[in-house]
Amino acid sequence: MPPSSSIEDFRKVLYESKSIVAVTGAGLSVASGIPTWRDPEGVWKTYDPATLATPMAFNANPSLVWQHYHAMRERALKATPNPAHLALSLLCVPHFRATVAPSAQFTLATQNIDGLSIRALENTTQKYRNSFGNLTEGSEADLSPIYEVHGRVLDTLCTSCGHRENSTTSPLCPALAMSDLGNVNPSIPVENLPHCLRCGGLLRPGVVWFEELPLYSREVWKAVDEADLCLLIGTSSAVQPAGAYAYEIADRGGKVAVFNKENCESDGEWHFSFLGLCEETLPHVLFGIGSSDV
Ligand SMILES: [Zn+2]
Numbered sequence: 438m439p440p441s442s443s444i445e446d447f448r449k450v451l452y453e454s455k456s457i458v459a460v461t462g463a464g465l466s467v468a469s470g471i472p473t474w475r476d477p478e479g480v481w482k483t484y485d486p487a488t489l490a491t492p493m494a495f496n497a498n499p500s501l502v503w504q505h506y507h508a509m510r511e512r513a514l515k516a517t518p519n520p521a522h523l524a525l526s527l528l529c530v531p532h533f534r535a536t537v538a539p540s541a542q543f544t545l546a547t548q549n550i551d552g553l554s555i556r557a558l559e560n561t562t563q564k565y566r567n568s569f570g571n572l573t574e575g576s577e578a579d580l581s582p583i584y585e586v587h588g589r590v591l592d593t594l595c596t597s598c599g600h601r602e603n604s605t606t607s608p609l610c611p612a613l614a615m616s617d618l619g620n621v622n623p624s625i626p627v628e629n630l631p632h633c634l635r636c637g638g639l640l641r642p643g644v645v646w647f648e649e650l651p652l653y654s655r656e657v658w659k660a661v662d663e664a665d666l667c668l669l670i671g672t673s674s675a676v677q678p679a680g681a682y683a684y685e686i687a688d689r690g691g692k693v694a695v696f697n698k699e700n701c702e703s704d705g706e707w708h709f710s711f712l713g714l715c716e717e718t719l720p721h722v723l724f725g726i727g728s729s730d731v
Contacts, residue, residue, distance in 0.1 A: 439705060440704065440708060440709050440710035441708065441710075442709065442710060442711060442712070443709075444722050446709070447709045450666060450694075450708075450709075451541075451666065451723070452537065454538050454540070454541045454666040455540055455541055456542045457538060457543045457664060457665075458543075458544045458545075458657075458661055458666075458668070458682060458686065459528070459544070459545045459546070459668040460546050460667065460670065460678075460679040461546070461547040461548065461549060461671055462547075462549065462670070462671045462672025462679060463671060463672065464671025464672060464698055464715055465521050465522065465547070465549060465554075466516070466519070466671070467671075467714075468715075469516040469517060469518060469519045469553055470512065470515070470516050471512055471513070471516055471549070471551050471553075481505060486505070487647065489501065489502050489505045490644075490646045491646050491647045491648055492646055492648060494646075495641055495646075499630055499639065499641070500622065500623055500624060502642075503613060503625070503630050503631070503642070504613060504615075504621055504623075506590060506642040506644070507608055507609070510590050510591060510642075511607060512551075513553075513591055516551060517553075518553045518554075519553075519716045520716040520719070520720050520728035520729070520731045521670070521671070521715040521716040521719045522554055522556075523557050523560065523720070523731035524719040524720040525670070525719065526558040526561040527723075528543045528545075529543060529561075529580050530558075530561060530565075530580060531579055537724060544581060545581060545582070545583045546657045546660075546682070547583065547584070547586065547587075548672060548676075549587070550588055551589075551590060552585070552589050552590070554583050554585070555585070558580065558583065562580070582660075586651040586652050586653055587644055587652070588642075589644065590642060590643075591605060591643075592604075592642070593609070593640040593641070594641050594642070594643040595635065595636060596639045596640065596641050597637075598633060598636040598638055600635050602643075609640075611629075651678060657682070661682045661685050661686060665690070665691040666686070666691055666692050666693075666694070667683045667686040667692070669683055669695045669697070669707075670696045670715050671696065671697060672697070673703065673704065674693075674704055674707070680703065687707070687708075693708055693709070694709035695707050695710045695711070696711050696713075696719055696722070697710075698714060698715075716728055
């Protein structure tokens with residue numbers, strides 16, 4: 438049977454759910470001006486991003502990899518959360534989640550490195566705190582967790598001491614500013630690249646590369662093991678680990694709903710599918726509101 442696109446039926450499942458896991462991918466952030474990593478911009482069109490996102494690439498040419506991530510940091514700094522991020526942030530706040538899923542826990546696992554899901558939650562709590570008082574009934578700890586399983590492009594990670602830090606400074610060092618002009622200098626001396634203020638070691642972008650393990654695996658799998666509803670958003674179930682989470686939840690009798698621009702073959706076996714731009718479908722399907730109302 439093909440997936441249902443009945444909002445009414447989905448809302449019943451949502452309302453009765455006890456534990457929801459949302460897994461988000463690149464499609465979530467496209468409306469915020471973050472191109473998918475398969476769709477590079479400007480000077481980076483001439484490079485295959487997959488060849489820049491490995492530990493081996495960084496070891497071979499840290500200057501080239503840093504310039505690529507400098508461009509991504511710049512984009513993330515300029516971007517703002519879109520209605521899809523904001524709709525999901527409403528699910529993180531008990532006050533709003535109770536209106537559509539009164540008995541449910543919620544966990545968000547994002548494969549995106551732009552930090553926009555966290556910023557959306559900050560925006561939402563700030564926006565509504567004055568109107569509704571304390572949204573979290575006690576503490577920030579009542580907000581649902583957001584796991585950025587591929588790290589954050591605005592984090593740096595020291596290759597020597599392992600210190601991780603979030604930094605909105607741009608450029609991180611003067612040598613990286615040149616790629617703003619559309620130039621790439623693959624041979625910036627290592628000593629001119631970003632270094633750790635604690636130990637002096639070379640910093641790398643704080644993201645998870647190919648050949649590396651995702652972050653928060655234990656926490657996300659624990660949530661998946663308890664979930665009875667999976668929302669796959671802006672990602673296909675052909676992509677791992679998103680697909681593995683969905684199959685695990687469906688195998689135990691849970692429901693899976695896909696929110697994506699287009700169907701992929703493996704999405705055909707899920708229970709619900711809402712095709713379209715997720716900045717439009719998510720506010721509407723989850724909360725019955727327009728994208729300008731989140
Ligand atoms: Zn260090």
